[in-house]
Amino acid sequence: MNFLFLNSARRGWGGNEKSVKLVAEALSQEHTVIVGFRAPHIGGRFKTHTRKLPFLFELDFYTIASLVRIVRKHRIEIIISSKRKDYAIGGIVARICRIKNIIWLGANRKLKNTCFNNLIYKKLADGIIVNARQIRNTLFESPFMQEQNIRVIYNGIDTEALKKVLREHRQKVSTVRDFTITAMGRIDRNKGFDFLIRSFARFVSANGGIKAKLVIIGNGPFKKQYELLAKKLGIDSAVRFTGFLDDPFLELCTSEVYASTSMSEGLSIALLEAMYLYNVPVSTYAGGGVKEIIENGVNGFLFNYGDEETLADIFLKLYRDTHLCQSLVVQAHTSVADRYRMQKVLDEIIDFCRITRKSQ
Structure with missing residues (x-):
């Protein structure tokens, strides 16, 4: 054809x-x-x-x-x-x-x-x-x-390419120490990165001694504004903006959680790739059929846009309960490996x- x-x-x-x-x-x-x-x-x-x-x-x-x-x-x-x-x-x-x-x-x-x-x-x-x-x-x-x-x-998703990524970065993954949350997309209002940053700030301030970092991949008109927001909240040392990456897979391989915090969103291919690379997906209910991918509490978590307290609690739960986190990443990987x-x-x-x- x-x-x-x-x-x-x-x-x-x-x-x-x-x-x-x-x-x-x-x-x-x-x-x-x-x-x-x-x-x-x-x-x-x-x-x-x-x-x-x-x-x-x-x-x-x-x-x-x-x-x-x-x-x-x-x-x-x-x-x-x-x-x-x-x-x-x-x-x-x-x-x-x-x-x-x-x-x-x-x-x-x-x-x-x-x-x-x-x-x-x-x-x-x-x-x-x-x-x-x-x-x-x-x-x-x-x-x-x-x-x-x-x-x-x-x-x-290109599962063969993602399998290669996992093989190549396995050693690097094993050396990761801090609990890492990754997000990706054009840095504009719709993606809700300000909501994510505020929720992350709530999470790290919930208990002393939390070692965690937030990695935001992408460029856009609100990048500088959100960098200033992280600084204002006192978490700029824990938040890293990478800019646009041709190959974001290493970042996804070295994180535990992938956050999708959009106000509205189609079916995110980045979310699917992150799940294949053993990230726990946490997402707003925003459009695009995310409930067709994520079963709340089984292979990830769902929450309402703007609910900072709930998102911070999800981060804290995953941070404290490593067995739950490991169970969810396996379920996340399995749920996308064949279907997509x-x-x-x-x-x-x-x-x-x-x-x-x-x-x-």
């Missing part, structure tokens, strides 16, 4: 981009895959055939015309559009070339009943891939959604694409 992936992101490198990259590169082993991108720092990460295009707006005629030529030259059968702007552009190109356009949707947001959304999600989309049942259920609340066009396919295996995800994507291609 011949695929064209579209990603018009201008900045950043997040879970959406990483998920597209993993799937596109895995598919390229047996299929023709081309990735259309806008930003060089995004396109340069793909180990597939790529094409840089402007993606200026939804009716960017130059981008549309260029994509039509690519589709016809490479006999593309399926377009997979991963950003809102791409949904329109990919749909228009698909209609011109009489092929199928599948939307890749990872955010849990209710769609307003507008003419534009009706056009994008009903007229220009032949299928929609979501990574959680909760997102699918939210989409069903929109009157223009058709149940048969939506497929839940969980994000895949990349080959399983690829099989489901290919099956959905074949069904969509045959549909009228």
Whole structure:
């Protein structure tokens, strides 16, 4: 099968981009895959055939015309559009070339009943891939959604690469002393890192002599502000901001807990990777089907956004009870090892694409 992936992101490198990259590169082993991108720092990460295009707006005629030529030259059968702007552009190109356009949707947001959304999600989309049942259920609340066009396919993780990481860093993991909590993502308001920092401050002040550290991986507009917050709370010596890391796996290998404290979030691939690397996941209930991954108290913990006391208590419980912590990390690893295996995800994507291609 011949695929064209579209990603018009201008900045950043997040879970959406990483998920597209993993799937596109895995598919390229047996299929023709081309990735259309806008930003060089995004396109340069793909180990597939790529094409840089402007993606200026939804009716960017130059981008549309260029994509039509690519589709016809490479006999593309399926377009997979991963950003809102791409949904329109990919749909228009698909209609011109009489092929199928599948939307890749990872955010849990209710769609307003507008003419534009009706056009994008009903007229220009032949299928929609979501990574959680909760997102699918939210989409069903929109009157223009058709149940048969939506497929839940969980994000895949590269378990073979993660196995290699565990082998290579096993010695380094064994030398870790301090109880470590790791978090990762773009440092903006939505990720809730200020909430995390305040909760961590409550935790370390709960009892004297606690040796713990918080590692925050990523860049963003609020990095300096949150560094100042840690200093104001008197915990700056225990909080480390790494900036963006191409390879965050060593940090994940040397931590006990992975914290996801977002106000709203899709199904976080970073959370899945952290669980595979033997971290206890602690997460807000924020969107994206996290309850489909974490069973509270069995393979991690769930809490409400903004509840600093509960999150601090979770940290303290894991810090004091090493047997509980070890039990949870094993359960966390086991719960994602097979379910989110990349080959399983690829099989489901290919099956959905074949069904969509045959549909009228």
